[in-house]
Amino acid sequence: MSVVTRDSYLKSLLQGQSQLSASPLERLNRLRANAVDRVSTLRMPTKSDEEWRFTDISPLTKMSFQPMRIASPLQISDVEHFYLAETVTRLVFVDGVYAPHLSTKLPDVSKDSGFVVSNLSATKSEILTIIEPHLGHHTEFKDNIFAALNTAFLHEGALIIVPRNVAVEIPIHLLFIATQKEVTSHPRCLLIAESGSTVTVLEDYVTLQEEAYVTNTVAEIVLAENAVVNHCRIQRDSKKSFHMANCTVSLARASQYQSISVAFGARISRYNLNLLMTDEDAECVADGLALISSHQLADTHVFIDHLKPHCTSRQLHKCIVDDAAHAVFNGKIMVRQDAQLTNSSQSNRNLLLTPRAQVDTKPQLEIFADDVKCTHGATVGQLDNEEIFYLKSRGLSEITARNLLTYAFGAEIINRIPIESLKLQLEQTVLEQTRKN
């Protein structure tokens, strides 16, 4: 079968797709085929597309990437510095491929009351009916080239199913390690939190080299009634890499989703987070931090859709932009006609450390209900002189005062991370990256 694309670049991105072995899951094969078809009708976005106005991805299209061919022979000692101090259930993927010898022993579905943490391609037949209605149903790829590409390569990935009324005490660490240059990987996550369940998941993108590569992720997160999901997403890819990400979260009645996304790495990164409040009394928190320098570009697009009454959403997204880096924030909150008594707040705060640093922010609020409480706003600025004076009046030097305030600006988000060792580790990263002499 030959794939006809309007864009020879896209064709090159599909290289290797046809060599994927057929999955035993018929649904997965079908999804892949649909996605390949879809890719042929789409094109790479440019700045003339409204959703990509501020994010020029042409550097990505000027380079050639292909799926990893020969797996890197990694030992535990190569990667254990990425492991968390806490006891976790860990799934490791190296350049997109599941690495069982680096992962922890996974729960056995037959023994552990239906709790599943596994590689998607190893899904057992008894749970197919659980994932069938969700896989590929939440993140649409109809008009999203990156989600379509990810789905075209859908093969391995992280699958988590937390059964009804089960509270998983230990966090689940999904560790995606990049080891090879000029390689593209398509990490995939599906998290199904059944009614009344609780889980904490860390989605962690790291690298062992500093060259260019592409990470193109899709995550689908489904919360049934009264489920509670804590989701941390840490992107610390190479500063020459490209990181494209789509995450869709569907919240049922009285469920609670709390997320913190942090972007340190990538030359160009784009994170689309879509939150759908599909039933009453759901609550979501979507906090974020982008800490970037040199010529990095970090783009965060968050869409929160209030479909039903009595839901709450809160968002604080911060950017610290150094050198000639560029941060983009687009936050859209939709309050549908049916969504009376919505309580929503959104704030985007940006700290520019140099005159060349740039931020484009666009908080949007669309309200079709008449009895709601919604606030939103954005600030862009330098450090506050009154704050600097306060610290100097305590004997701190100008530079110490500035460093402390810059650190604090980022630490406010990092402090909200519910995994202690990760919090300390990232506090250190923020401290180092904001320190000037």
Place this chain on the structure above:
Amino acid sequence: MIYQESKILLEVCGLCATVNGIEILKGINLTIRSGEIHAIMGTNGSGKSTFAKVLAGHTAYKITGGTVTFEGKNLLDLAPEERARTGIFLGFQYPIEIPGVANNQFLRLAYNTAQVQRNKDELDPLEFDDLVREKMKLLEINPDFLSRSVNENFSGGEKKRNEILQMALLDPKLAILDETDSGLDIDALRIVANGVNQLANKDNATILVTHYQRMLNYIVPDFVHVMESGRIVKTGGKELAFDLEKHGYDWVNIEQPAIAGT
């Protein structure tokens, strides 16, 4: 307290300052000796808070005339952090909130900066914890206060207590407390005043900047100065504060020509 043969700490002569080209301080004269407590009173806009900030080195104000000498050194030559390190402390009217920085982290940073200045060893987190908890007892501060972000979501009383805690740790020679009584209920006022009284000794001095006499029921000043339109227009003992409370600030304006004539 006034001590015999105490040395001059601060000498202000003809100090004038502007902000955005507007003259706020119009020739202030003031001498403070070690051991003394001075109250500076005045209406809103009289320039008393500006005077406090100018002494601490706030960069928004431009000095247009006069001199300020602190222990024989020209204070106006020093940056705010150098003034702090040489022993000047400003207790803020509106302490700044710093979300993201734990209070103990900030307090230790400030304390260790002062230790270096005093040629003493810096304290590690454990050593500092012992010290700060001891000082916190003085101000009846809840221990959870240390792990919270600096002043974030603190009540007015907690913020002011945090200021006095910093003062206790930095052990300044001259503490300037800018409207420390504002926003305090009577219990918090008593606690804060008690802290200030315990920290006052024969080697340091305190300036209380206040609008109301009520704090002076707890901290008894040796001198009371009344500011008006950027000048000190009247100076007296602690009884002057009672007269002001009784007659109001207009009473000074009526009195002023007579003072000026003497």
